[in-house]
């Protein structure tokens with residue numbers, strides 16, 4: 420007997436895990452995997468589990484995969500939780516941590532969900548997998564689909580995905596379709612393709628198995644910190660990841676692995692902020708943004724499909740959501756790189772940009788344990804760097820002129836000999 424089942428986030432209808440569904444057959448809302456908490460508490464030996472190397476599959480007993488002998492893994496998870504002392508002292512936070520999801524195999528958090536999602540695709544006998552993407556899901560699906568030997572199709576918004584991500588999807592051999600539209604339109608097309616062609620397996624974050632993999636982000640942070648964070652600050656696009664992390668924290672709390680849950684703080688770019696706008700109005704629904712725009716192309720999303728779960732994460736945890744401008748995002752990207760040696764893509768710098776505002780408003784106190792999620796690696800979006808930073812100067816290959824350029828005074832050099 421599986422200790423998992425599906426439940427609808429809208430009407431609460433339940434379905435067995437053996438059904439191959441992504442939405443509720445009664446009301447059409449999203450479904451999620453649920454775990455039987457009491458059975459986990461009785462059956463799972465958490466002490467033994469925590470002796471395993473840290474990774475997504477360390478948490479296998481908490482993941483709804485029926486046959487773990489056929490996993491498709493590239494060794495995802497186990498990313499660094501970096502104590503950022505220099506950045507923390509600048510902002511006034513003693514316990515500031517960055518969970519660097521760029522350390523995953525394809526350079527983003529998407530790999531956590533994709534290892535579970537692709538393993539499930541094989542379980543249900545899929546031959547091809549598909550997603551709409553602002554870039555990272557495409558790269559991840561392309562890699563894991565390749566390892567599984569599946570045909571892989573990605574729909575991307577034309578001209579609006581970072582070149583590093585496109586390069587990944589190309590080299591991993593995905594069939595790439597650029598559409599003359601944005602991410603929200605691409606996702607709608609993918610939904611229609613999947614409802615008309617049952618053999619194609621959908622791997623956007625409406626897929627509950629993606630969310631299950633991504634919830635391990637929360638488990639890992641608690642295990643690495645040896646406690647719960649007070650605040651968990653995370654960029655929000657289609658809103659799958661904030662929902663997944665909140666699910667993970669709630670479960671870990673219910674399994675008695677942490678004493679309290681963090682406040683969830685969602686961060687969006689000013690030009691693509693339906694969730695932050697709803698939270699500012701204390702609203703229970705969102706107004707989609709028709710033409711989302713931001714330098715953080717990963718989160719250039721106006722109609723997040725998991726909006727309901729994201730709002731629940733914020734309200735249930737007594738957290739908040741806020742916006743940051745493109746300039747603030749780029750400044751934060753540079754600060755994190757120069758103070759902490761962490762190079763993250765613009766979307767991933769959004770939580771760092773939010774820190775300053777939250778501290779100035781006294782929302783955060785200096786002793787709080789604050790974890791920011793850096794969702795993707797900076798090398799994915801090299802264009803933004805070449806546009807913004809000066810190119811290196813070129814000089815003759817000659818020692819003394821280079822020393823002059825570097826400001827090493829002739830006199831000081833002679834004295835030191």
Ligand code: F0G
Pocket residue numbers: 527529551552553554555556557624654655656657658659660661717718764766767794795
């Ligand atoms: N950060 C990065 C680097 C992302 O790629 C994404 C989403 C997010 C944050 C937001 O996560 O959608 O779960 O709220 N990227 C998706 C993609 C949409 O297609 O790669 P979310």
